[in-house]
Amino acid sequence: MPAPTSATPGVAVITGADSGIGRATAVRLAEAGLDIGITWHSDEQGAEDTAREVRAKGRRAQTARMDLTRLPQAADVLDELCERLGRIDVLVNNAGTGTATPFLDLNLDDVREVLDVDLVGPFLCGQRAARRMTAQGGGGRIVNVTSVHEHQPRVGAAPYCAAKGGLGLLTQVMALELAEHGITVNAVAPGEIATPMTGQEDTDVHTVHRPGVPLGRPGDAREVAAVIAFLAGPDASYVTGASWSVDGGMLRMGPMAGSHLTGDDWRRP
Template identity: 80%
Template sequence: MTGSADFAPTTAVITGSDSGIGRAVAVRLAEAGYDVGITWHTDERGAQETAEEVRAHGRRAVVSRLDLTELPDAAHIIDALADELGGLDVLVNNAGTGTATPFVDLDLPTVREVLDVDLVGPLLCGQRAARRMIEQGRGGRIVNITSVHEHQPRVGAGPYCAAKAGLGLLTQVMALELAEYRITVNAVAPGEIATPMTGQEDADVHAVSRPGIPLGRPGDAREVAEVVAFLTGPAASYVTGASWAVDGGMLRMGPMAGSHLDRNDWRRP
């Protein structure tokens, strides 16, 4: 097996790229010279806006709806987008969902939806991408967007935490099994990022105070995209099976938060 320093990716599919982190990744990869496959679930207009930004950088953009609750059939979209792009060098599994429901109040349909979208869907999409990359024979990159809750729990987010932790360990298995084909697989674990999912779309993150985060503010989606861009490019040829926290130091605050909280608000979602 040879190294992959000569890997020259030109095509990428980013799921859930109609807004937030997914859009930022799509635009950043377009800047780096990729043609981009964009997926959306409910926001087609947002996906078309992402496509316009990609094309503004002189790259091709193709758009398709992806509903990861419709498994296993939904995963065929990865092949369809790869066909339109003329190949697939990079997959970024970004589409996700969550819940803020106490454990004892969870219902099975909600649990299944979160697990399908956040874990089973990325697994099946990753399979499609890996098979395509193996067939092409030139290596590849898969990046799974997890969360800081891949590593630490959150009250009210049982299915989400379980799915993201599962996706983190799945990432490691994928990295081991796909290494012989020169396919690297890594996770990116964002903390609080200013996106529609956190109700902070287009917020000036430097104007928002977060004393509990060492860097004192939320992150910008473009800061996550920079890490993804590194992991998907030639410079990351010897990086695989790792989880990259992009969280302003949030994960380092466990014991400090435990000793400094003076209210019980954290006990409710």
């Protein structure tokens, strides 16, 4: 990310920053000197708590509700936050949702909701942010939070896997097309992270045993935020079009995991 002038500090907008990875990223980028735009869907108090943490780091924070099931209007919220904060230098597409429904039982409305929130929404927000970055000049950073399921399937998560896989390839196309404008675009693919989404809010990850993960535990949201902050910062100026797995080695298990299963539990979501 090019350094803004001292009179115009850098600005990052993070979708779904009311908890979990989004909140940890907001705080980490505030520590790096960025003002932060925070979107939330259902947890307004969570967004205000994130804003309070950002302001405690000496940076500005603005919050706004964004419902990515209401497209394309939801992308207007990105423009609203950019206007309130004066610019945009970093976009982190973090908001997401999923299902735990067998493929044969899925209905079209649920599929469309997941695709809108996890793929079409990031597409539209990324487009709005990139247009503003291009108009400002000086480049920018876009980080799309995908999942290990950008790369590997999961039973019961057909729409989620389709959306995250699509977002991974979208990231690569964006990287190719936006490079001439000095905008880098990368994906971060978390594994199991202790967040409200996984039912592990405020969990000490070092007390949870995960024998199928080489590092033996889930990840902490701050560990994902650290990778996002790297990709959003000046040290990643020659990194674009990549997907960074933050999964404790989970994806490396492959056939190892399959050959060590002892039952059919994996067949059920």
